[in-house]
Amino acid sequence: MPEWPKGAVCKIAGLAFTGSNPVPATAPGPLGGRAPLSSPTVNLDGPELHLRPLAVADASALLELRVREREFLTPFEPLRNDRFFTLEAQREQIEQGLQDWAQDRGYGFGIFYRDSNELIGRVALSNVVRGAWQNATLGYFIASAYNGRGLASQAVGLAVGYAFSEVKLHRVQAGVMPRNQASAKVLINNGFRYEGRSPRYLRINGVWEDHDLYALTVEDHS
Numbered sequence: 345m346p347e348w349p350k351g352a353v354c355k356i357a358g359l360a361f362t363g364s365n366p367v368p369a370t371a372p373g374p375l376g377g378r379a380p381l382s383s384p385t386v387n388l389d390g391p392e393l394h395l396r397p398l399a400v401a402d403a404s405a406l407l408e409l410r411v412r413e414r415e416f417l418t419p420f421e422p423l424r425n426d427r428f429f430t431l432e433a434q435r436e437q438i439e440q441g442l443q444d445w446a447q448d449r450g451y452g453f454g455i456f457y458r459d460s461n462e463l464i465g466r467v468a469l470s471n472v473v474r475g476a477w478q479n480a481t482l483g484y485f486i487a488s489a490y491n492g493r494g495l496a497s498q499a500v501g502l503a504v505g506y507a508f509s510e511v512k513l514h515r516v517q518a519g520v521m522p523r524n525q526a527s528a529k530v531l532i533n534n535g536f537r538y539e540g541r542s543p544r545y546l547r548i549n550g551v552w553e554d555h556d557l558y559a560l561t562v563e564d565h566s
């Protein structure tokens with residue numbers, strides 16, 4: 345488990361974050377007998393964006409974002425049933441994310457537009473593996489109305505900086521469908537290298553889709 349020095353401020357390529365350790369669960373709750381966890385105090389700031397782990401109190405904002413962007417995101421995501429678009433399901437998503445933080449399995453952030461404090465997307469380091477690999481997979485989306493302003497590139501830069509500086513990972517990888525050139529550009533903007541095409545890599549919107557794999561190791565991260 346990485347240490348987040350309380351109140352620490354770290355600058356990554358002009359971007360800043362502060363942090364403190366996440367708080368462990370203390371009581372039985374709806375997820376596997378564990379209570380909703382407190383949200384770790386981690387704040388990543390870029391020129392236009394503020395990133396922080398989502399708390400249970402963010403569930404209604406997340407639901408609103410998910411419902412509004414349902415049509416936009418459907419071609420890029422696993423199939424979602426109607427229950428996914430309920431407050432209860434979004435709260436469970438957040439609680440699962442907090443469990444992942446506490447267990448060093450994943451590090452997910454809400455992406456907030458700084459001017460309005462509106463939740464406009466998510467970026468997550470998932471499937472953390474330690475041992476010889478020290479790797480995580482990266483996923484992200486930005487609300488359609490905010491596309492084309494460099495915001496996904498900014499959010500990915502913040503998350504990747506955190507992955508290397510604080511989570512102490514060695515490698516971050518991402519898979520992109522070949523037709524999703526905007527997403528590939530986001531990775532290239534952040535120094536990721538193309539590693540090859542993996543056939544039928546992920547089941548997206550009900551179809552096993554080929555993906556282009558991109559990765560960045562800490563040695564190549566500026």
Ligand SMILES: CC(C)(COP(=O)(O)OP(=O)(O)OC[C@H]1O[C@@H](n2cnc3c(N)ncnc32)[C@H](O)[C@@H]1OP(=O)(O)O)[C@@H](O)C(=O)NCCC(=O)NCCS
Pocket residue numbers: 416417420483484485486487490491492493494495496497498519520521524525526527529530533
């Ligand atoms: C992909 C996504 C994250 C991009 O978000 P964004 O905030 O618009 O991204 P940015 O503005 O940081 O960068 C997009 C880049 O792609 C470029 N681009 C956009 N559409 C493109 C296209 N059709 N072909 C090639 N490049 C394209 C932009 O010009 C920009 O490049 P630049 O930095 O050189 O100007 C967003 O569209 C999204 O959430 N899509 C749905 C979910 C998704 O695909 N997630 C990623 C799964 S791997």
